[in-house]
Amino acid sequence: MGVKERKALEKQIRRDQILDAARTLLFSSGLESISISRISKQSELGVGTIYFYYKNKEEIFVALQKEGVTLLYSIIFQISKKDIDHGEKLIRIAKAYYKFSQEQKHYFDIINYFLSSPIVFFEPDLKNQIDMSGRKILVLIKDIVDEGIQKGVFNEKDPKKFSIMFWGTLHGLIHFKKLEKTILEKESHEKLFDYSVQKLIHSIK
Amino acid sequence: MGVKERKALEKQIRRDQILDAARTLLFSSGLESISISRISKQSELGVGTIYFYYKNKEEIFVALQKEGVTLLYSIIFQISKKDIDHGEKLIRIAKAYYKFSQEQKHYFDIINYFLSSPIVFFEPDLKNQIDMSGRKILVLIKDIVDEGIQKGVFNEKDPKKFSIMFWGTLHGLIHFKKLEKTILEKESHEKLFDYSVQKLIHSIK
Amino acid sequence: MGVKERKALEKQIRRDQILDAARTLLFSSGLESISISRISKQSELGVGTIYFYYKNKEEIFVALQKEGVTLLYSIIFQISKKDIDHGEKLIRIAKAYYKFSQEQKHYFDIINYFLSSPIVFFEPDLKNQIDMSGRKILVLIKDIVDEGIQKGVFNEKDPKKFSIMFWGTLHGLIHFKKLEKTILEKESHEKLFDYSVQKLIHSIK
Amino acid sequence: MGVKERKALEKQIRRDQILDAARTLLFSSGLESISISRISKQSELGVGTIYFYYKNKEEIFVALQKEGVTLLYSIIFQISKKDIDHGEKLIRIAKAYYKFSQEQKHYFDIINYFLSSPIVFFEPDLKNQIDMSGRKILVLIKDIVDEGIQKGVFNEKDPKKFSIMFWGTLHGLIHFKKLEKTILEKESHEKLFDYSVQKLIHSIK
DNA sequence: CATGAATGAGCATTCATTCAT
């Protein structure tokens, strides 16, 4: 291994080290607990060092978000490769996202952070990163819908729009989890979720 | 008017005064600009006074959120009373919510704040407040669906679930506005929104 | 003494306390050593407290500058009231400014800070403060020139311009103190200063 | 070319490369924006390399200052060689310096930085550098005055002192530009400048 | 020669909240 490669590797290791620290914070105390100085302490690196490896806090957030999205992608990818009914696939994907939002709450939070915050904008530089990670999930869903249509199981003129709508519905409903004890009253949030998924799938059958 | 009533009235006046200040800040500089000391300056009241009338910052946020929800409710209420087709009503409501999220961005932000933030939970005390304001919107939609069913225009076994799903879909899709330039690519976000609404309504026809 | 007066007095005392700390820093370690946290430590007050009494660091700087200008003013005022020849007055004022720049170096520095820094701009709010303090010195000089003209000692069509020029020359030359060992070579800086003052006064005789 | 010369040449090339970067920063974002790491990025050299070619940041500043002074020198040199009246020459030089302070603001800033900053002292090593660049301007002026005296146009016993005074006056008055809106009131700063130059020249006629 | 990783003190400023008056 040449000097260059080793350097690059070491650099990656440090970046990972920082990310590890940030992730540890995220999972131990939540999104709000992530600050550069905390990461610095957690990683046992100087503050300046953090900034040497990441341009700013946002970049670290993006990295964490990418992790979350990648994890979610892999989960959905598994399902998409299963040899099951297309409708069933969508159902399982929905369930998986629901589960993800509960069990990988912190990853969900950070994904949501970029989607919900009134102030955050994606810097152009990060556009590609988001594209690479986030879009792939949508493509996965669209592929299933496309295939379903081909196989004659689904009937939908605009599979792309449907896929986004599908995902948007899941996303919006997960937010409503917070309302479980109030607005939703006796409605079980999970049943509501299932109902919606059914409805969606039925709408393209 | 007894002493008690007068006192209560005065108390309400002060609370309103504080809320006015907070709203001014919200609309002039956004959610993030609201701080107790800023409210104190804006309202020309001492910080201590703010804390006398509101337990903490969150309570003020809740009050602002209620305002936003009330405004949104009134908009939707107008539509619901119109003498138009039930499907059309739902379409108009959806459009109105979309418009609200753009034109009353700050109110939308604060509503969203409670729905999206990973840390905020509704304290039991606030449950009733949320019920009073937020739930009514859902009821409005449910009534339309119910009526549509009665009239034989719609066909849906669980109108309540559908209403929540309807709202959740709108909500989730509005969040995706941020992705317009990246993931959605050439998809027009608004058209996507319209498509989804059509789909939803069609699914109960 | 009413509550109001006492409060106002106490407030002034605190402001002074903070200013004392800032001045101590200025005189012990120079302009560059003044930072809010240092002032906080020196004054044994919390950082937040500093900000309660002063809007920002600049405001403290302005206060210090005012002190310096006031001191300088009083020195010049003394001279201006002396019963001596008008030319002699100007000479003494010049000498006094020279002395001030050496013996009250730190005050000179902070006055100079606002005059020389490429980035500092006077906020409109501070305009009046500057007016009140700085302009008075110029007026003092102008009064002497005016009087000299009236008495027939001086002959000058535009006493205001001359006064500013007079002051500007002194100011510029003091800056050249730094060049004593290099550009000025064997020229004594002080003699150069005296020469210039003579020249200026002679020019209106 | 021997090895030594080549080495020296290469060294100079690197130094220039670094200076180019620093100048770019100076002119794009001002004096305050110059930092070693910024220069490093701009020049595409490592920070360590910068330190190899320049002892510290100050040395780079000195180099930039020399550039500025050299530019100013060349401007003044042009004027000094013109076949015009000696008084006119001084007027044009003054005007040129004024223009320089406005149009080459960043160069003026960095020259001023060394003259005004309370902390910077010229290290003995830099003495020669300053001599070479700064002093020449003064000599230029002195030559004009000398010549004027010889020709009988001027009458002045100490041309060197006068030249420094001349320059000091210009310098000090340029600083007062900042006071234009406050202390100077309705006085036009430029007219004040012109007035002062006239006065100075007249004083040696 | 050249690199660039590492440092950590330092910066100005904001914040929600408390509490004695």
Place this chain on the structure above:
DNA sequence: TATGAATGAATGCTCATTCAT
């Protein structure tokens, strides 16, 4: 009731410089 003084931890970020490679 109403005040507003006081807090100090916390924020993201920059900096000049060093030094092992």
